[in-house]
Amino acid sequence: xxxxxxxxxxxxxxxxxxxxxxxxxxxxxxxxxxxxxxxxxxxxxxxxxxxxxxxxxxxxxxxxxxxxxxxxxxxxxxxxxxxxxxxxxxxxxxxxxxxxxxxxxxxxxxxxxxxxxxxxxxxxxxxxxxxxxxxxxxxxxxxxxxxxxxxxxxxxxxxxxxxxxxxxxxxx
Numbered sequence: 717x718x719x720x721x722x723x724x725x726x727x728x729x730x731x732x733x734x735x736x737x738x739x740x741x742x743x744x745x746x747x748x749x750x751x752x753x754x755x756x757x758x759x760x761x762x763x764x765x766x767x768x769x770x771x772x773x774x775x776x777x778x779x780x781x782x783x784x785x786x787x788x789x790x791x792x793x794x795x796x797x798x799x800x801x802x803x804x805x806x807x808x809x810x811x812x813x814x815x816x817x818x819x820x821x822x823x824x825x826x827x828x829x830x831x832x833x834x835x836x837x838x839x840x841x842x843x844x845x846x847x848x849x850x851x852x853x854x855x856x857x858x859x860x861x862x863x864x865x866x867x868x869x870x871x872x873x874x875x876x877x878x879x880x881x882x883x884x885x886x887x888x
Contacts (some may be wrong), residue, residue: 749772809828
């Protein structure tokens with residue numbers, strides 16, 4: 717009985733702590749991976765054959781909001797996964813991706829980064845995470861941080877973007 721009372725007391729004590737972190741995150745700009753740019757297919761040769769396909773599998777955000785100045789310092793943690801069709805020699809590929817700040821359908825700021833995938837011998841899947849900690853935003857006078865969004869995607873060529881749009885969003 718005493719053990720149950722201690723467990724209940726511990727849960728009641730921790731609930732306010734959980735609410736703080738949840739409410740803080742709820743005040744941050746949202747993060748979205750753009751569907752058309754979530755995959756980067758790379759092919760080489762004649763006829764072209766896929767060398768690898770990279771995907772953004774997850775994006776999580778965090779932020780700190782200065783109460784009086786309305787300055788927002790944000791970060792986003794992005795998880796990438798790359799696949800190559802055949803195992804073989806070790807390989808290293810670099811893929812450009814972007815992080816942008818948007819509001820009301822407009823891009824306010826955009827920066828391009830690079831992600832490096834390494835495949836060891838006989839490896840066909842590589843997973844990498846990267847944290848972007850340098851997101852800064854000053855919230856407009858009549859706005860809140862939640863009126864803004866963080867957009868993430870691969871920086872694609874026109875051919876790659878067209879391929880993604882033809883392939884569709886869901887596997888057949």
